[in-house]
Amino acid sequence: MQKSRTTSFGAVAIIGVGLLGASLGLALKNRRLASRVVGVGRRGSASLKTALKIGAIDTASTDMAAVSECDLIVLASNIGAFPDLMRQLARCMKPGAIVTDVGSTKEQVMQWAAELLPAGVFVGSHPMAGSERRGPEFARADLYQDAVCLVCAPRQGLNAKTLRRVESLWRAVGMRTLSVAARQHDEIVATISHVPHAVAAALVQLSCSVPGAEAAIAGGFVDTTRIASGDPTMWTDIFRTNGSAIDASLGVLIAMLEHYRRVVRRGAPEELQELFAEAKKRRDALVAKLRPKKGAKK
Amino acid sequence: MQKSRTTSFGAVAIIGVGLLGASLGLALKNRRLASRVVGVGRRGSASLKTALKIGAIDTASTDMAAVSECDLIVLASNIGAFPDLMRQLARCMKPGAIVTDVGSTKEQVMQWAAELLPAGVFVGSHPMAGSERRGPEFARADLYQDAVCLVCAPRQGLNAKTLRRVESLWRAVGMRTLSVAARQHDEIVATISHVPHAVAAALVQLSCSVPGAEAAIAGGFVDTTRIASGDPTMWTDIFRTNGSAIDASLGVLIAMLEHYRRVVRRGAPEELQELFAEAKKRRDALVAKLRPKKGAKK
Numbered sequence: 001m002q003k004s005r006t007t008s009f010g011a012v013a014i015i016g017v018g019l020l021g022a023s024l025g026l027a028l029k030n031r032r033l034a035s036r037v038v039g040v041g042r043r044g045s046a047s048l049k050t051a052l053k054i055g056a057i058d059t060a061s062t063d064m065a066a067v068s069e070c071d072l073i074v075l076a077s078n079i080g081a082f083p084d085l086m087r088q089l090a091r092c093m094k095p096g097a098i099v100t101d102v103g104s105t106k107e108q109v110m111q112w113a114a115e116l117l118p119a120g121v122f123v124g125s126h127p128m129a130g131s132e133r134r135g136p137e138f139a140r141a142d143l144y145q146d147a148v149c150l151v152c153a154p155r156q157g158l159n160a161k162t163l164r165r166v167e168s169l170w171r172a173v174g175m176r177t178l179s180v181a182a183r184q185h186d187e188i189v190a191t192i193s194h195v196p197h198a199v200a201a202a203l204v205q206l207s208c209s210v211p212g213a214e215a216a217i218a219g220g221f222v223d224t225t226r227i228a229s230g231d232p233t234m235w236t237d238i239f240r241t242n243g244s245a246i247d248a249s250l251g252v253l254i255a256m257l258e259h260y261r262r263v264v265r266r267g268a269p270e271e272l273q274e275l276f277a278e279a280k281k282r283r284d285a286l287v288a289k290l291r292p293k294k295g296a297k298k
Numbered sequence: 299m300q301k302s303r304t305t306s307f308g309a310v311a312i313i314g315v316g317l318l319g320a321s322l323g324l325a326l327k328n329r330r331l332a333s334r335v336v337g338v339g340r341r342g343s344a345s346l347k348t349a350l351k352i353g354a355i356d357t358a359s360t361d362m363a364a365v366s367e368c369d370l371i372v373l374a375s376n377i378g379a380f381p382d383l384m385r386q387l388a389r390c391m392k393p394g395a396i397v398t399d400v401g402s403t404k405e406q407v408m409q410w411a412a413e414l415l416p417a418g419v420f421v422g423s424h425p426m427a428g429s430e431r432r433g434p435e436f437a438r439a440d441l442y443q444d445a446v447c448l449v450c451a452p453r454q455g456l457n458a459k460t461l462r463r464v465e466s467l468w469r470a471v472g473m474r475t476l477s478v479a480a481r482q483h484d485e486i487v488a489t490i491s492h493v494p495h496a497v498a499a500a501l502v503q504l505s506c507s508v509p510g511a512e513a514a515i516a517g518g519f520v521d522t523t524r525i526a527s528g529d530p531t532m533w534t535d536i537f538r539t540n541g542s543a544i545d546a547s548l549g550v551l552i553a554m555l556e557h558y559r560r561v562v563r564r565g566a567p568e569e570l571q572e573l574f575a576e577a578k579k580r581r582d583a584l585v586a587k588l589r590p591k592k593g594a595k596k
Contacts (some may be wrong), residue, residue, distance in 0.1 A: 109390050128516040148514050178513055191504050196522045199497055201577035202554040206489050206547065208580055213486045215476055216446055217584055218426040223521045224494045228581045237401035239570050243562050249504065250559045254552055256500040262550045266540050276530035279499035282506055283526045286515055298461045 009169060013070040015040045015085055017051035021125070022103045022136030023143035024074060027173040030141045038066050045056055050136040064088040067097075072169065075101035079237040081264060086116035090266055093121070098159075100125045100166045104189060104234075106152045106182040108241040113154065120159035123166040123169030124152035126185060127175060132229040146173035150189075152182045161213030183245075190245035193227075194238060198246070200228035307331055307467060311368040313338045313383055314527070315349035317479075318400045318425070320434035321441035323354030323373060324354040325471040328439045336364050349435040370467065373399035377535040380407060384414035391419070398423045398464045402487060402532075404450045404480040406539040411452065418457035418516030421464040422450035424483060425473060430527040445474035448487075450480045481543075488543035491525075492536060493551055498526035 012034040014021045021039070028034040039057030048060040059066070064085070067073050073093060075085055082103065089099060099122045103109050106124045112201040113122035129147040131138065149170035151161050167177045180188070204225050207213045239246060263271045310332040312319045319337070326332040337355030339346040346358040357364070362383070365371050371391060373383055380401065387397060397420045399406050404422045411420040427445040429436070447468035451461050465475045478486070502523050505511045537544060561569045 037587070048378050111380050128514055131517070147516060150514060168405045178510075180510060184510060187508055189457075191501075191508045192511050192515050192519045194354055194502055195504065196519060197574075198555065199501065200522060200581075201574060202551055202558065203489075203494055203497065204555060204577045204581045204584070206493065206551050207584075209550065210485055210489045210547075212476075212478060212482055214584060214587070216426055216486050217447055217490050217520055217588065219429070220525050221490045221494060222585060222588065223524050224498060225581050226521050227421050227518050228574075228577045229585070230574075230578065232571050232578055235574045236567050236570040237561055240565060240567055243354070243565055247562050250555060252507065253504050254555050254559070255502055256503060257496065257548060257552050257555075260496045260500065261545055261552070264537055264545050264548070267541055268537060269534050269538055272534040274531050276495075276499060276526075276528075276533045279502045279526045280528065280530055283498075283502045286505075286512060287520060287527070289512070290515065290520065 001180050008035060008166075009037045009172075010071030011069055013040060013067040013073045014057065015064075015067070015075050016081075017041055017047045017057060017071065017136050018076065019136065019143070020130055020132055021074070021076030022047070022051045022054065022056040022139035023129075023141065024076065024102070024173065025051060025271065026054070026139055026141035027144060028053060029058075031172065033172050034072075038070060039068055040064060047136050051139075053138060054136060056136060056139055065092055068092045068094055070094070071097055072165070073099045075099065075103065078234050079103045079105060079109065079241055080233070082101060083112050083116060086112055090117055093118075096163055097121065098123070098162045100169070102127055104193070104238045105242040106150075106185040110152055110154055110182045114156065119157040122154060123158075123163050124154075124182065124185075125166060125170060126150040126189070129175075132226055134231045134234070142174070145169070146287065147175055149175040149177045150177050150185050151177050152185055155181075163248060186242050186245040187249070189216060190249040191241055194242055194246045195249045197230065197235060197238075198228050198250065199253070200225045204228050210229075281284045302550075306333055306464070307470075308369030309334045309336065309367055311336045311338055311365040311371045311415065312355065313362075313365070313371065313372055313373050314379075315339055315345045315355060315434050316374065316432055317434065317441070318428055318435050319372070319374030320345070320349045320352065320354040320437035321439065322374065322400070322471065323349060324352070324439040325442060327356075329351060329470065331467075331470050332370075336368060338362060338364055345434050349437075352434060352437060354434060354437055363390055366390045366392055368392070369395055370463070371395060371397045373397065373401065376532055377401045377403060377539055378531070381410050384410055388415055391416075394446040395419065396421070396460045396463055398467070400425055400463060402536045403489070403540040404448075408450060408452055408480045412454065413568065417455040418460060420452060421456075421461050422452075422480065422483075423468065424448040424450075425468060430524055432529045432532070437546070440472070442468070443574055445473055447473040448477045448483050449475050449477050451477065452482055453479075484540050484543040485547070488540055488547040492544045493547045495525050495528065495533060496537075497551070498523045501589075502526050512534060 043062040341360040
């Protein structure tokens with residue numbers, strides 16, 4: 001029954017059909033990469049209906065037993081639900097099936113998988129795609145196109161076939177994969193995503209503390225704080241499961257801001273100029289590297 | 299010779315034809331709000347030629363004497379050049395002419411104007427428009443459309459006609475004007491613009507300190523740090539002339555981030571959820587207020 005690796009992942013179950021899950025469903029179906037896409041969600045949730053309606057999934061179920069015939073299972077719910085879902089998967093998934101996820105933290109997730117899932121079935125994934133919007137109504141078949149997926153193999157009991165299969169899934173929907181250790185993953189995303197989120201939330205709070213600021217906000221502030229409009233429950237899960245890396249990274253950022261403050265107090269133009277010139281040079285270089293990749297397939 | 303207030307500002311001099319100056323020129327000329335627009339710039343600068351070429355100015359000059367026949371003079375260079383420019387203006391501007399600016403800080407600028415310009419000729423302006431891009435090649439006739447302009451009248455020697463004239467200039471190019479005291483202006487922009495700039499620069503620096511982070515950056519990080527690509531010289535001038543408000547505001551932000559850090563260390567999900575939910579609610583409200591205004595004329 002199993003089809004060629006490069007052309008199909010067989011029956012795919014997507015557990016949680018929000019923005020990420022539904023976009024994966026659309027990408028798989030548009031490219032005919034699955035024989036069938038099964039969406040699994042909570043009873044009474046509107047997401048399953050929307051995902052069906054937009055054609056992101058073929059069938060919808062509120063019962064985990066629906067995954068028992070699936071070859072590939074993708075956890076795309078909030079991370080907080082992962083332990084429960086993994087316990088249920090361990091009971092109902094078929095032999096040979098593999099499991100991955102789209103969660104934003106990896107060390108805790110890999111530990112849960114090691115404890116709760118059969119050996120060798122899980123490889124962690126973090127596709128660096130998405131937006132502050134949530135829900136399948138914002139899903140796009142090209143959400144993953146040209147973005148990076150960080151992939152974490154388990155430290156023990158790794159099954160090479162499982163790893164290749166998961167990497168080929170993300171490549172098949174247009175991503176570049178990057179293999180990293182779970183700890184390194186968590187440190188990377190603490191600095192480029194989680195700490196920026198805390199900062200955006202604090203900047204919103206700061207702006208609300210000054211009379212008149214609200215009336216004056218403009219595009220720059222809107223961009224800087226965009227991520228603060230993300231789903232609070234998702235972000236709470238992320239901060240709960242990446243506390244130590246976020247703590248360390250916030251400490252480094254605070255020390256940097258204390259340094260800026262001292263430079264501002266000294267009123268030293270040369271030092272300010274150097275700080276801003278260095279930051280501009282580095283950001284321009286980061287964005288220049290990003291753009292050609294984004295445009296390559298357009 | 300003076301034309302109707304609502305239809306023309308007479309001969310207008312724009313000193314410094316970067317993004318803001320050239321966009322003002324385009325807006326004035328497109329709407330036929332000036333009998334003539336004179337661009338003044340540094341000798342050998344490419345900006346003057348570009349501004350002429352795109353039709354943002356009628357004539358170009360590297361000599362401040364060119365403003366001697368102008369009715370309205372707009373300082374649109376970096377703030378650092380203002381004292382020199384004001385000294386020259388005081389010598390060559392004609393009686394009855396008025397002066398304003400587009401600078402990002404106001405207390406220092408108002409003080410310079412009080413010391414260096416004739417009484418009653420200056421009203422400070424800060425149009426909250428622009429981008430991280432610089433130079434007349436990015437100028438747009440609608441740059442100011444639907445944005446806010448903060449207007450600061452001098453505390454002493456205010457000429458009511460000058461104030462009305464400057465307010466009507468910004469309204470004529472599509473802005474809403476908001477009258478604020480210079481000190482309040484500087485506190486507002488410290489929180490919504492200057493501190494976010496320091497934070498964006500620090501986040502870039504932070505991301506470069508973690509191996510592998512560069513390869514994983516995505517859209518969220520690009521948005522959050524966009525302002526870090528702004529012109530270092532402009533930002534150095536801003537930080538030099540708004541040091542005390544930036545210092546205070548950075549202190550408040552650092553205290554907030556220390557609080558986030560304690561909450562992360564406690565691993566308290568309810569507190570995290572409350573922080574993120576509050577930030578989301580406030581940002582969504584800020585942006586919702588912004589959007590209808592932006593769309594109103596479209």
